[in-house]
Amino acid sequence: MEKRIINPWKWQDARNYVQATEVKNLASTLYVSGQTAIDANGVSSKEDMRSQMSQALDNLEKVIQEADYKCEDIVRLNIYTTSSEELFNNFDVFQNWIIKHGIKQTSTVLEVKVLFETLKVEFEATVVK
Numbered sequence: 001m002e003k004r005i006i007n008p009w010k011w012q013d014a015r016n017y018v019q020a021t022e023v024k025n026l027a028s029t030l031y032v033s034g035q036t037a038i039d040a041n042g043v044s045s046k047e048d049m050r051s052q053m054s055q056a057l058d059n060l061e062k063v064i065q066e067a068d069y070k071c072e073d074i075v076r077l078n079i080y081t082t083s084s085e086e087l088f089n090n091f092d093v094f095q096n097w098i099i100k101h102g103i104k105q106t107s108t109v110l111e112v113k114v115l116f117e118t119l120k121v122e123f124e125a126t127v128v129k
Contacts, residue, residue: 001026017107034122035060044117049086053093069127071101076126084111
């Protein structure tokens, strides 16, 4: 697989995403449903945004690894949140996870009115290999 990052500017680097990613000669693609802070028993978290972000990213990582893919090969990672303000006040959780895995993803953040039950954030990914 070949990945080419397209960044006409430098400002997005501080925000840990890229403007576009071209992928050629890939073997397969994994489309991951939105992952949230739901535990192994299917119980939605009632914790704060920071805790939910951490648990949702752990869940995303688990699904990707279970499918025999690598987090570093995420090419698109969309974020849905019930509060952009809370999300960005805790954005270091997301940025540290991105840096830890060396991910260079395209990304969109959308504030939505509601997520399932008590959930505050959801991560949806596309992964290639």
